[in-house]
Amino acid sequence: xxxxxxIPAALSVPEGENLVLNCSFTxxxxxxxxxxxQDPGKGLTSLLLIQSSQREQTSGRLNAxxxxxxxxxxxxIAASQPGDSATYLCAVKEYGNKLVFGAxxxxxxxx
Amino acid sequence: xxxxxxxxxxxxAKRGQDVALRCDPISGHVSLFWYQQALGQGPEFLTYFQxxxxxxxxxxxxxxFFAERPEGSVSTLKxxxxxxxxxxxxxxxxxxxxxxxxxxFGPGTRLxxx
Numbered sequence: 001x002x003x004x005x006x007i008p009a010a011l012s013v014p015e016g017e018n019l020v021l022n023c024s025f026t027x028x029x030x031x032x033x034x035x036x037x038q039d040p041g042k043g044l045t046s047l048l049l050i051q052s053s054q055r056e057q058t059s060g061r062l063n064a065x066x067x068x069x070x071x072x073x074x075x076x077i078a079a080s081q082p083g084d085s086a087t088y089l090c091a092v093k094e095y096g097n098k099l100v101f102g103a104x105x106x107x108x109x110x111x
Numbered sequence: 112x113x114x115x116x117x118x119x120x121x122x123x124a125k126r127g128q129d130v131a132l133r134c135d136p137i138s139g140h141v142s143l144f145w146y147q148q149a150l151g152q153g154p155e156f157l158t159y160f161q162x163x164x165x166x167x168x169x170x171x172x173x174x175x176f177f178a179e180r181p182e183g184s185v186s187t188l189k190x191x192x193x194x195x196x197x198x199x200x201x202x203x204x205x206x207x208x209x210x211x212x213x214x215x216f217g218p219g220t221r222l223x224x225x
Contacts, residue, residue, distance in 0.1 A: 004153070031210045036216075043216045043219050044154075044204075044216040045216075046214075046216075049213050089154075091154075093210070093214075095210070097144075097166075098156040098159060098170070099144070099146075099204075099214060101153030103151070103152055104152075104153055
């Protein structure tokens, strides 16, 4: 059974710092990996999608990498801002199309 | 066009009541998914439709949970005889066909069972 783990569970950083969120998964038979952002009381906003054949994706200050063979992904956030404060979720898409999520990393960026 | 919409956004039910949660997917998205998110946890898969066919219901926690999508568009998740442990946010997502397609999520319905 696929298991997705996110480390750390919570992170508090001062504004302007670069930071890395980690995601690991136990079964490398995946179609893709997605990073989402969730604000309190809101749904999920997709940040980056990396197909299984890709190594990384970038969008603005965000960069996500995927190492399928080792079952790891990282989300790099450059020059963090208070508006980046949210919960970040990692999910892998299994054969069968369902997403399996980690429990998330709660990020707080202090101004 | 419009994103995935869900209604109601909030629902309070007394234990033992039946509830129905609605999802309107993005137009043209043939795949539709339901997830359950408990407080402080990531979403967990409940069920998956392709058009009107329910292809996977392995995540439904009990036979009190039932989902349908009769015309291959709008979907309803029904929970019968609600229990306190059913309190959660229920998220709906839709996508185009294809294994590599991205899922787009609605805002969710927060269900509280008292």
